[in-house]
Amino acid sequence: MQFMLLFSRQGKLRLQKWYVPLSDKEKKKITRELVQTVLARKPKMCSFLEWRDLKIVYKRYASLYFCCAIEDQDNELITLEIIHRYVELLDKYFGSVCELDIIFNFEKAYFILDEFLLGGEAQETSKKNVLKAIEQADLLQEVRRLCFLKAFRGQKHFAVQVS
């Protein structure tokens, strides 16, 4: 996979993950063109299209378009499954995920994506394991945050809640 974009039906970009090096200018250009192309597609059309020298796989979930660019030798149908798996992970994590969850917790959405895909490939094919890893990291971050806050409030000794 070369990149993944999430955008709303109005064309607002909610998430962008790039697995190839491109300048900001190029990224903006690609995003603009691709968003336009995908939004222009009619509902009866298939989920794949050729764009430049890439294959684009996209699927709409409620108000969000999930759009991936894959290479010639990649399997389009399994990419649909990858997208679906990502949506399931988000759903499990946020509990009935919606666009707002992604908007207000975008760093978490990125984080979940980074535990699922690395360099454009799936690193873990078990849903459970991905969620477990995210949970652990969450916990660690939360505890550290508490430590940090308490330290800055100037308390010399502190009790830490560890669940």
Place this chain on the structure above:
Amino acid sequence: MPAPIRLRELIRTIRTARTQAEEREMIQKEFIVEFGTNAIHSLSEYNHFYSSMIQPVKSDLNHSTQYVQGLALCTLGCMGSSEMCRDLAGEVEKLLKTSNSYLRKKAALCAVHVIRKVPELMEMFLPATKNLLSEKNHGEILHTSVVLLTEMCERSPDMLSHFRKLVPQLVRILKNLIMSGYSPEHDVSGISDPFLQVRILRLLRILGKGDDDSSEAMNDILAQVATNTETSKNVGNAILYETVLTIMDIKSESGLRVLAINILGRFLLNNDKNIRYVALTSLLKTVQTDHNAVQRHRSTIVDCLKDLDVSIKRRAMELSFALVNGNNIRGMMKELLYFLDSCDPDFKADCASGIFLAAEKYAPSKRWHIDTIMRVLTTAGSYVRDDSVPNLIQLITNSVEMHAYTVQRLYKALLDDISQQPLVQVASWCIGEYGDLLVSGQCEEEEPIQVSEDEVLDVLEGLLVSNLSTPVTRGYSLTAIMKLSTRFSSMNRIKKVVSIYGSSIDVELQQRAVEYNALFKKYDHMRPALLERMPIMEKTATNGPAEIVQTNGETDSTILDTKHLPSITQPASQVGQCNYHICFCFAGIPPMTAYNKNGLKIEFTFERANPNPNIAVITIHATNSTEADMTEFVFQAAVPKQQLRMRVKLTYTHKGSPVQDLAEVNNFPPQSWQ
């Protein structure tokens, strides 16, 4: 769980701090590592801070918390620059050998990225790949391992041969996946770890390609996957799709190949348009090698022409053209013409070209051929490619018995619509050529129409003045009018038109009119011969579909003109114009064959220039009578000052090899130089 232990340690350490400042420092230090890694995450590769981040990432890779290490691997694996990859490859290689599967799989994908960025580093990961596929890992790192192995095999033939020995192991793993019971962790709609299945199939494809033994070793498992995979959902079809791709690429036995094509055939009938799309794409790839098997699904493919999706339609069109042959031409052409009528403008040019090609190859009769051409010109006339026009003209010229029918149909089409330029150009040319047949009502194929010379000239003159006509079209119609001066009796009218355009603003039109005027005034004795009916153009064997055939009439007077006069020939170099053959043999100097060897024949024809009879214009006609093209043709001539003699050097490319020849031409007829 490492986190709480680490945390307790952290708390203990902080408690030892004696001042608030020290406390803050300790916590900040812990935090910056994390923050630093996150910061890199949001930097783009072109940020100049990048190289200074190598150290923090390096230390993160060696961090005691796997979460931090994971973040570092992720950062490096997603957007590490070549510089970073070079510096940190060693750390990645170390982590590839760790027993911690969480890190090991990230390291594997990180290694993939490193290899993509710096291919020379591939070797250093080889030792670590030794046990990647072993069962000890409970399959946790299998997916990423297969991805890494695939990357290495794709990039290096040596690695490919080295890893071929893994085929039995991969086959075993795949077998276990499909035979094993329900595994809730990796299940997707009842299928065990489809992601891994697909990656294994892809690696098998690479390993089996071109290798008999490996292909044989995977034959059974491929058949098993192909027949046992559940197809009710997309995920099963994804696996089948990958299986088909693998079967088609390796050296599989014919039974397996037929099985694969039949799977694609079933895909075509699937309600899911995505499945139909991949089926058409795959069939397009295999139609050359497994033509007969794909032919069996022709009617389903043709149905896809009516699909709503643009990509599906395009593929169905390409596939349809690939499947047209002498047996199915009539039926297929019906469908394709209907498609041409109703498809998007983007398709029309390609479709029209495809139809012309197919018609040329497989036309069951000349009448059918002309009718098909007419149908294309009238329905998609403005989308037809410019280079089709000379091609069609040649075709029409050679269909001698159809001349009257053709000119009549084209004339009628012009009465309806003069906006489609390719149609208008072909029609003008035909009327100029066969106008006499038109007015004498000689059509046998259908009811001949009654039309007078004046009516025909009205139509042609209409084209000259119409806003819809392009300059090229105007050129065609003026020439056509001129040609009719030898076929019609209404000379005065034609003379008048020609003289009017002698002062046209359009330079091309003006030049023609001036020349034609000259033809009337000074060269009237030459006119009938000059404007006589075009001879049948000898066709050289067509090689590829898109070739424009060399005609007998090609002139290239630019090489040998001793002085460039207001020439009567149409410049042969203009695209989209037909090559106008003008016979110069009436000038009293007989033509001669200057060179005739290996299928290349060069003829010279002569004309005395008027008013200066001391100047002879020699035109060369070069023809290729072999089956292969002659390309990059260069003709060089050296002429001594006294007696007319010529040394000629020819170079061209024929059947892929360069040909060079030297010749002397000294059989010039005495009249040419006396």
